[in-house]
Amino acid sequence: MFREKIKVLDCTIRDGGLINNHKFEKRFVREIYKAVSSSGVDYMEIGYKNSKKLFSPDEYGEWKFCDDDVIKEITDGVDSDTRISVMVDVGRVDPDEIRPAAESPVDMIRVASYVKDIDKAIFLVNSFSDKGYETTVNIMAISRALDNELNEALHQLEEESRAEVIYIVDSFGALYQETAEFLVKKYKSILKTKEVGMHAHNHQQLAFSNTIEAIIHDANFVDGTVYGIGRAAGNCPLELLIGFLKNPKFDIRPILDVIAREMIPMREQIEWGYIIPYAISGMFNEHPRSAMALRNSIDKDNYRKFYEALLTQDTE
Amino acid sequence: MFREKIKVLDCTIRDGGLINNHKFEKRFVREIYKAVSSSGVDYMEIGYKNSKKLFSPDEYGEWKFCDDDVIKEITDGVDSDTRISVMVDVGRVDPDEIRPAAESPVDMIRVASYVKDIDKAIFLVNSFSDKGYETTVNIMAISRALDNELNEALHQLEEESRAEVIYIVDSFGALYQETAEFLVKKYKSILKTKEVGMHAHNHQQLAFSNTIEAIIHDANFVDGTVYGIGRAAGNCPLELLIGFLKNPKFDIRPILDVIAREMIPMREQIEWGYIIPYAISGMFNEHPRSAMALRNSIDKDNYRKFYEALLTQDTE
Numbered sequence: 001m002f003r004e005k006i007k008v009l010d011c012t013i014r015d016g017g018l019i020n021n022h023k024f025e026k027r028f029v030r031e032i033y034k035a036v037s038s039s040g041v042d043y044m045e046i047g048y049k050n051s052k053k054l055f056s057p058d059e060y061g062e063w064k065f066c067d068d069d070v071i072k073e074i075t076d077g078v079d080s081d082t083r084i085s086v087m088v089d090v091g092r093v094d095p096d097e098i099r100p101a102a103e104s105p106v107d108m109i110r111v112a113s114y115v116k117d118i119d120k121a122i123f124l125v126n127s128f129s130d131k132g133y134e135t136t137v138n139i140m141a142i143s144r145a146l147d148n149e150l151n152e153a154l155h156q157l158e159e160e161s162r163a164e165v166i167y168i169v170d171s172f173g174a175l176y177q178e179t180a181e182f183l184v185k186k187y188k189s190i191l192k193t194k195e196v197g198m199h200a201h202n203h204q205q206l207a208f209s210n211t212i213e214a215i216i217h218d219a220n221f222v223d224g225t226v227y228g229i230g231r232a233a234g235n236c237p238l239e240l241l242i243g244f245l246k247n248p249k250f251d252i253r254p255i256l257d258v259i260a261r262e263m264i265p266m267r268e269q270i271e272w273g274y275i276i277p278y279a280i281s282g283m284f285n286e287h288p289r290s291a292m293a294l295r296n297s298i299d300k301d302n303y304r305k306f307y308e309a310l311l312t313q314d315t316e
Numbered sequence: 317m318f319r320e321k322i323k324v325l326d327c328t329i330r331d332g333g334l335i336n337n338h339k340f341e342k343r344f345v346r347e348i349y350k351a352v353s354s355s356g357v358d359y360m361e362i363g364y365k366n367s368k369k370l371f372s373p374d375e376y377g378e379w380k381f382c383d384d385d386v387i388k389e390i391t392d393g394v395d396s397d398t399r400i401s402v403m404v405d406v407g408r409v410d411p412d413e414i415r416p417a418a419e420s421p422v423d424m425i426r427v428a429s430y431v432k433d434i435d436k437a438i439f440l441v442n443s444f445s446d447k448g449y450e451t452t453v454n455i456m457a458i459s460r461a462l463d464n465e466l467n468e469a470l471h472q473l474e475e476e477s478r479a480e481v482i483y484i485v486d487s488f489g490a491l492y493q494e495t496a497e498f499l500v501k502k503y504k505s506i507l508k509t510k511e512v513g514m515h516a517h518n519h520q521q522l523a524f525s526n527t528i529e530a531i532i533h534d535a536n537f538v539d540g541t542v543y544g545i546g547r548a549a550g551n552c553p554l555e556l557l558i559g560f561l562k563n564p565k566f567d568i569r570p571i572l573d574v575i576a577r578e579m580i581p582m583r584e585q586i587e588w589g590y591i592i593p594y595a596i597s598g599m600f601n602e603h604p605r606s607a608m609a610l611r612n613s614i615d616k617d618n619y620r621k622f623y624e625a626l627l628t629q630d631t632e
Contacts, residue, residue, distance in 0.1 A: 212492055253620050253624075283559040303576050
């Protein structure tokens with residue numbers, strides 16, 4: 001699949017940070033930055049811009065805050081065309097703390113929002129656009145969005161926001177490719193002036209295939225992470241995505257090197273990937289938080305108990 | 317996806333046996349048989365019927381030969397509606413050694429064949445059909461089949477064979493869903509009187525999605541293995557497939573139990589799953605044998621060297 005407009009965004013540090021409270025060493029972050037830069041990846045999302053008024057730096061690592069000076073320690077001196085992205089969550093960022101793009105190492109700000117918060121997301125994204133950033137809105141928990149509300153949100157985004165890209169975010173790893181196709185087509189039909197993006201989770205081993213499905217139906221922004229690291233089952237493996245895309249600008253080899261050198265040892269320390277309770281969460285279209293709690297408990301491999309707990313939980 | 321005609325075949329022992337020379341303990345095989353039976357899985361493929369004239373029982377375990385008496389030790393006394401399948405490879409079976417179905421615990425024989433051997437496969441499959449077995453032909457290495465030769469083979473199978481099902485076998489884990497769709501539609505258009513099956517490999521984390529893709533386009537026989545065990549990256553995880561299929565006859569819980577009890581410890585002893593050299597093999601549309609050899613060498617995590625070896629190998 002070669003389509004020059006396709007842009008690949010690496011969110012290894014940002015989504016991976018959800019496993020370890022964003023406590024990656026600077027050395028590791030720089031290794032990832034060097035690898036994705038050498039591979040020709042278009043964007044690297046280096047963390048969240050959360051406000052320190054809401055979250056304590058004693059509890060969380062630096063990639064939850066992404067101070068501009070800290071980012072510069074990673075990027076300075078590396079030959080790179082990779083643009084830097086940060087994510088903000090609606091309600092967790094103080095927009096006044098965001099400096100103009102011209103004064104920042106950040107190129108793109110992605111606003112993560114639920115459908116219900118889309119007005120706030122539009123307000124934020126427009127304020128970042130005014131400051132000179134490229135912007136996206138990433139609609140989370142898409143597998144639970146009600147059709148009429150999603151339609152309205154997409155129309156608002158098209159008409160009121162200056163975001164260049166609107167993402168499908170399969171937070172629960174619940175989409176099968178038929179629904180991925182349905183959603184991309186819906187997005188494309190409403191968002192006439194914007195690009196569509198896909199951020200997939202791998203609970204049911206479908207992150208890569210859902211990303212391919214999105215590409216087939218003309219999504220041009222796709223997310224991956226090195227060796228699929230990310231919350232719970234993780235994300236679409238960047239190396240598979242690079243292997244699939246035929247754009248000659250990409251070189252998979254630096255990604256392969258950093259997997260061998262950094263990710264294989266890291267996987268011994270922190271857990272992500274194909275793990276049964278995450279698969280069950282995906283089947284139930286549930287947030288993986290209860291599965292993540294299970295994995296930190298003595299019952300971590302009591303899959304039946306977990307399955308039956310979801311089956312019988314009070315949902316009315 | 318609920319379609320009553322869909323039949324699920326578990327090939328945990330058969331494809332898993334390719335990792336350990338078919339040396340599973342009888343206790344383990346019986347645990348798998350009990351689990352798939354309780355889950356309502358339609359078929360269990362318990363191994364190969366290879367001739368002992370060609371392969372030595374000193375070198376290989378019993379599931380490479382599947383003597384009827386050995387199969388009965390597994391199945392006797394278990395309450396089950398699961399039918400027993402065995403696989404034979406063209407050229408590796410002595411058809412005279414196969415007893416009539418009425419005298420055997422085996423219900424189905426699947427003949428694995430390359431496109432070039434399809435005449436031999438038809439001869440075999442018809443001889444097994446004459447003996448009263450359900451039969452299938454599984455066309456291996458489908459990602460390298462030339463279109464005109466595949467068309468001819470499918471026409472021959474339709475016209476000359478009594479096989480009930482013809483399978484797509486993605487031996488190299490090289491298919492993306494566009495090609496899976498193309499192949500299922502081709503099979504369906506030629507095989508007017510037969511069912512189409514999908515046996516997917518997971519080198520690029522696409523076994524489950526390619527199986528879904530096949531189901532969407534009306535394949536009614538689909539293979540899976542418990543926890544995805546199988547040669548190299550393994551197969552479509554049976555538990556994901558059962559989670560996807562909405563037929564109320566299936567119960568995922570016995571599969572979850574046997575994963576926790578048997579497969580998690582086994583995965584510590586033998587290796588399968590998402591492992592970078594297998595992903596690279598899939599990208600190159602190559603048999604995984606060189607990747608499997610790599611994983612048994614000191615270079616097992618030298619992904620760049622392996623990638624470059626495939627990139628520069630003499631292919632002319």
